[in-house]
Amino acid sequence: MAERKHMSMSTKRRIGNVASYVTLALISIIWILPFVFLLLRSFDVGNTGPSSAIFPEKFGFGNYIYLFTAGADFLKWYFNTFIIALVVCVVQTAMQFSMSYVLSRYRFKLRKFMMNFMLVLGMFPGFLTMIVLYQVLKTIGLTGANAVPGLILVYVASSGMGYYVSKGFLDTLPKSLDEAALVDGATRAQIFVRVILPLCKPILIYTVLTSFMGPWGDYVFAYTVSLGNEAGMNVAAGLNSWLAPNMINDHFAPFCAGGVVVAIPVMVLFLFLQKYYVEGVTGGAVKG
Amino acid sequence: MKKYKYILCLLPAFLLASCNFSYTYVIDGVEMGEADEDEDDFDDSGSYKIKVWVDQKIKTLTESQIEAFVTDNPKYKITADVQAVSEGNATSNMLLDVSDGADIFVFAQDQLARLKVAGALGKITDKFADFIVENNSADSVKAASLSDGIYAYPLTSDNGYFLMYDKRIYNENEVGNISTMLNKIKGTNSKLYFKAQSDGFYTASYFLAKEKDHPEQDSLCKCDWDLDEITGQFTKYSDTFGDDNGLIAAKGIKEIADKALVASDNSVSKFAPGTGSASGTTAAAVVTGIWDYEAAYNRLGIKDDKGNIVDSYLGCAEMPCYKVGDKEYHLGSYDGYKLMGVKPQTTKKRTSVCRKLARYLTSESCQTERFHEVSWGPTNINSSKNPSVLSHPGLAALAKQHEYATQQGQCPGDWFLSLKTAAGSISANSTDAQLTQILKNYKDGLKDLLSDAD
Numbered sequence: 208m209a210e211r212k213h214m215s216m217s218t219k220r221r222i223g224n225v226a227s228y229v230t231l232a233l234i235s236i237i238w239i240l241p242f243v244f245l246l247l248r249s250f251d252v253g254n255t256g257p258s259s260a261i262f263p264e265k266f267g268f269g270n271y272i273y274l275f276t277a278g279a280d281f282l283k284w285y286f287n288t289f290i291i292a293l294v295v296c297v298v299q300t301a302m303q304f305s306m307s308y309v310l311s312r313y314r315f316k317l318r319k320f321m322m323n324f325m326l327v328l329g330m331f332p333g334f335l336t337m338i339v340l341y342q343v344l345k346t347i348g349l350t351g352a353n354a355v356p357g358l359i360l361v362y363v364a365s366s367g368m369g370y371y372v373s374k375g376f377l378d379t380l381p382k383s384l385d386e387a388a389l390v391d392g393a394t395r396a397q398i399f400v401r402v403i404l405p406l407c408k409p410i411l412i413y414t415v416l417t418s419f420m421g422p423w424g425d426y427v428f429a430y431t432v433s434l435g436n437e438a439g440m441n442v443a444a445g446l447n448s449w450l451a452p453n454m455i456n457d458h459f460a461p462f463c464a465g466g467v468v469v470a471i472p473v474m475v476l477f478l479f480l481q482k483y484y485v486e487g488v489t490g491g492a493v494k495g
Numbered sequence: 496m497k498k499y500k501y502i503l504c505l506l507p508a509f510l511l512a513s514c515n516f517s518y519t520y521v522i523d524g525v526e527m528g529e530a531d532e533d534e535d536d537f538d539d540s541g542s543y544k545i546k547v548w549v550d551q552k553i554k555t556l557t558e559s560q561i562e563a564f565v566t567d568n569p570k571y572k573i574t575a576d577v578q579a580v581s582e583g584n585a586t587s588n589m590l591l592d593v594s595d596g597a598d599i600f601v602f603a604q605d606q607l608a609r610l611k612v613a614g615a616l617g618k619i620t621d622k623f624a625d626f627i628v629e630n631n632s633a634d635s636v637k638a639a640s641l642s643d644g645i646y647a648y649p650l651t652s653d654n655g656y657f658l659m660y661d662k663r664i665y666n667e668n669e670v671g672n673i674s675t676m677l678n679k680i681k682g683t684n685s686k687l688y689f690k691a692q693s694d695g696f697y698t699a700s701y702f703l704a705k706e707k708d709h710p711e712q713d714s715l716c717k718c719d720w721d722l723d724e725i726t727g728q729f730t731k732y733s734d735t736f737g738d739d740n741g742l743i744a745a746k747g748i749k750e751i752a753d754k755a756l757v758a759s760d761n762s763v764s765k766f767a768p769g770t771g772s773a774s775g776t777t778a779a780a781v782v783t784g785i786w787d788y789e790a791a792y793n794r795l796g797i798k799d800d801k802g803n804i805v806d807s808y809l810g811c812a813e814m815p816c817y818k819v820g821d822k823e824y825h826l827g828s829y830d831g832y833k834l835m836g837v838k839p840q841t842t843k844k845r846t847s848v849c850r851k852l853a854r855y856l857t858s859e860s861c862q863t864e865r866f867h868e869v870s871w872g873p874t875n876i877n878s879s880k881n882p883s884v885l886s887h888p889g890l891a892a893l894a895k896q897h898e899y900a901t902q903q904g905q906c907p908g909d910w911f912l913s914l915k916t917a918a919g920s921i922s923a924n925s926t927d928a929q930l931t932q933i934l935k936n937y938k939d940g941l942k943d944l945l946s947d948a949d
Contacts, residue, residue, distance in 0.1 A: 253768060254768070256762055256763065256764020256765075256794070257762045257764055258762075258764055258765065259775075260774070260775055264768065280579075341592070345592065345594075350592075352576075434588050434591070434592065434595055434596070435578065435580035435584050435585065435588045437578055437579055448551070448579070448580075448581065448584070451581040451583065451584070452581075452583075452786060453552065453581070453786035453787075455762075456763055456764055456787055456790035
């Protein structure tokens with residue numbers, strides 16, 4: 208009887224495992240299929256219009272070549288996106304870290320209130336402010352063709368408010384390090400740059416990655432601020448214009464190729480910095 | 496602590512107030528600058544920077560046309576910033592912000608009233624209005640007009656739909672009737688691609704049908720919307736889509752509810768390639784518009800030894816008929832036009848120059864040139880008589896369909912959604928009682944569109 212029960216448990220576990228693996232495999236397929244579709248369609252030079260067929264009718268690199276030809280505008284959009292993401296990445300990381308350091312190490316009036324206030328403000332979806340931001344940017348001439356600096360301003364404006372993850376990490380570093388450096392005659396800035404920052408590599412890389420990816424994949428703000436002007440579009444807004452009814456039939460495959468090219472820098476960044484990214488997320492997830 | 500409370504209360508109020516002021520400023524910030532006098536005699540020479548939004552396909556052509564305009568009119572030094580913005584995006588961008596929008600832009604006719612209400616279009620008067628009336632087809636002028644006058648320059652007459660088919664599957668005698676078409680593809684891997692159950696714009700074709708060979712008759716149904724041209728709100732409607740004749744249309748739709756034979760799509764890339772074969776489901780025929788003609792022609796293209804397309808298996812025809820009872824009905828459609836608008840300008844001089852430029856860009860020579868470049872159907876009377884225009888298969892099909900077409904008026908966008916919902920509920924097995932109920936639901940829903948209509 209005991210043996211039968213044991214067998215039954217083992218069978219149950221096996222069935223449970225099989226069910227879990229099948230479910231997970233199905234979820235993986237559902238998740239990965241759009242990417243496979245995008246990749247394969249990007250090589251389809253036989254049918255450049257929308258199609259539900261996954262495999263290309265005729266395999267070739269024509270769509271990729273098209274992206275980099277003069278008339279396609281893709282390079283312009285790609286360059287815009289890269290500039291925006293790069294500048295935002297640098298400025299946002301610097302601002303976010305400075306903010307986190309100050310909130311972690313200093314004690315001053317209204318500190319708690321400020322932290323709570325920023326936390327509450329951060330809960331409002333960014334696009335709620337879109338129209339107001341658009342009007343402000345327009346007043347200072349940073350829409351349309353000048354959307355690139357305008358978008359940089361939008362993305363970096365609230366950088367400091369994303370302090371909580373890196374502050375969580377900084378809180379885990381002993382204050383005695385700062386105090387020791389102070390005793391040795393270091394200034395606060397020197398402590399921050401020479402003592403604290405080298406210890407923050409994982410969270411620094413996490414911040415760099417997230418601040419790069421935000422503007423890299425943004426569509427809503429980029430589309431609104433550029434107001435249909437190609438010169439000010441980022442790659443998401445630009446590629447979307449290829450899906451207009453009168454464009455899609457000869458631009459869907461180049462659109463897929465564009466999607467692949469857009470994914471490359473982020474993929475490379477992740478491949479090289481994956482280890483730090485995980486450390487950064489888990490390191491920052493400590494009660495601050 | 497009390498002080499902070501006051502500040503916290505006042506801050507949002509101040510922010511809201513400033514948003515309101517800035518928004519009002521945008522709308523009011525555009526001055527009309529109407530040049531009431533005869534603008535051709537008006538001294539408007541000078542330097543101008545003009546922003547133009549046109550479709551990607553005609554961007555380069557428009558740049559060269561503007562250059563030609565400047566060459567012909569040396570008193571103007573125009574720096575034209577021609578940007579590729581689709582008609583749909585042009586409308587939404589203008590509605591978002593008139594003052595930052597283009598000076599000259601292209602849009603679909605059904606957006607005319609909304610754009611006028613938003614202050615994106617000014618009334619066209621004097622010689623410019625006369626030019627439009629004298630040179631363009633009466634229907635296109637009507638499309639560019641509201642109750643009190645003309646507001647835009649007619650640009651194309653081809654924004655309607657017709658039937659494109661694969662000549663390897665159908666001959667021209669077989670595309671006149673939906674039943675014949677569907678019977679021919681039974682048991683094959685080909686389908687009819689028609690969005691009649693997934694897009695209200697195409698659903699309407701069933702309700703706007705006329706008895707076969709009787710184009711002079713009224714369409715089966717009508718749905719007219721009254722628009723308050725000051726507030727932009729729809730105030731009244733008169734609908735027969737939900738009445739007895741609507742039931743005829745609904746019965747017709749049953750035939751195409753067979754998913755094995757009809758796909759709710761209109762992509763011409765589903766045609767099997769002219770060279771080689773395709774696996775999976777392919778299109779035997781597609782109901783779409785002239786904007787897809789070139790792509791369809793190339794897709795079905797026959798190539799020579801050097802790989803150049805020398806001919807195509809693409810056939811074009813007016814919409815087919817459907818049969819209900821013992822009567823045949825010719826599918827209707829909406830006649831659509833693209834219009835060129837001029838934003839109200841800040842000075843009389845700018846108004847004058849922008850209008851002259853728009854007049855030039857919609858003139859006979861420019862419309863003919865546009866036809867040769869991208870096959871867009873002209874509204875200009877002389878241009879549409881051009882032999883090349885008359886012999887264009889797609890435009891010829893549209894011209895035939897024109898007899899059975901209804902001019903698209905101003906209607907709320909959600910009306911198409913209501914139509915789509917109604918058509919989407921129809922299945923091949925729907926009984927008459929079910930169809931009547933579907934139409935009743937549709938009709939009941941129309942009242943909601945009045946308050947929600949934008």
